[in-house]
Amino acid sequence: MNYEAIVLAAGQGKRMNAGMNKQFIELGGEPLIVRTLKVFDGDERCTSIVLVVNPAERSRFEQLLSRFRIRKVAAFANGGQERQHSVYNGLQVLKGGEIVLIHDGARPFVRIRHLHELADAAVQYGAAIPAVRVKDTIKKASGLFVEQTIDRSSLWAVQTPQAFRLSLIMEAHEEAKKAGYLGTDDASLVERLGRPVKILEGDYRNIKLTTPEDLLFAEAILASRIAE
Numbered sequence: 001m002n003y004e005a006i007v008l009a010a011g012q013g014k015r016m017n018a019g020m021n022k023q024f025i026e027l028g029g030e031p032l033i034v035r036t037l038k039v040f041d042g043d044e045r046c047t048s049i050v051l052v053v054n055p056a057e058r059s060r061f062e063q064l065l066s067r068f069r070i071r072k073v074a075a076f077a078n079g080g081q082e083r084q085h086s087v088y089n090g091l092q093v094l095k096g097g098e099i100v101l102i103h104d105g106a107r108p109f110v111r112i113r114h115l116h117e118l119a120d121a122a123v124q125y126g127a128a129i130p131a132v133r134v135k136d137t138i139k140k141a142s143g144l145f146v147e148q149t150i151d152r153s154s155l156w157a158v159q160t161p162q163a164f165r166l167s168l169i170m171e172a173h174e175e176a177k178k179a180g181y182l183g184t185d186d187a188s189l190v191e192r193l194g195r196p197v198k199i200l201e202g203d204y205r206n207i208k209l210t211t212p213e214d215l216l217f218a219e220a221i222l223a224s225r226i227a228e
């Protein structure tokens, strides 16, 4: 199934502590955002990309698109205060296809195979997300004391891209906006409508580069790919 993509790059990268938007950090000679965009740009099922950026950084992103010959960015949208607001702004400029994949620009290692599986699952279920089973024991705390150990057999660590029927995710964002609800991912806005969200087994290497040590993991993943 073909799809449109919204790629989010309008954050500040505060937890990366790099003194700049982490999207511009180079991995193996290419900026993080370029690596992410290349995956979608190279997927024949991706019809177009909306890139969500801080307006103050737009010309820098435009220069990268030109330098690295990224062809499918059809439109920019302005980032908002929160990730959810950025997604909402991106939804407003979509061309209006049936399926949209919403992806963190900070996740450069997503595989095309998963893009296709997620888009197809969104056709079938309305909403589909990649996730990996939790490997650690998770505990709920009160302050810094354990309150409860959570049974991890039904816990998943959720990733992006998150895939949706466009009409459904538009409704979910509008309803969340009306209710003043803020979620940390887009699927939570669909869940609150009582609509199903399908989980697809993801890849532990589809990491979100968030804190400095994630760059170490990223270099290792890159090295392993070169060896493939």
Ligand SMILES: Nc1ccn([C@@H]2O[C@H](COP(=O)(O)OP(=O)(O)OP(=O)(O)O)[C@@H](O)[C@H]2O)c(=O)n1
Residues within 6 Å of the ligand: 008, 009, 010, 011, 012, 013, 014, 015, 016, 022, 023, 052, 079, 080, 081, 082, 083, 084, 086, 104, 105, 106, 107, 208, 209, 210
């Ligand atoms: N208002 C926001 C916040 C985040 N993002 C994007 O959403 C993705 C996931 O967010 P996160 O990893 O938290 O990135 P930052 O917000 O940049 O990081 P931090 O919270 O450490 O500042 C990133 O690609 C980020 O650029 C966005 O487009 N608009």
Ligand SMILES: C[C@](O)(CO)[C@H](O)COP(=O)(O)O
Residues within 6 Å of the ligand: 083, 104, 157, 158, 159, 160, 184, 185, 186, 208
């Ligand atoms: C959307 C997400 O990547 C799913 O795990 C995550 O919720 C983003 O969180 P962030 O704090 O905005 O990076």
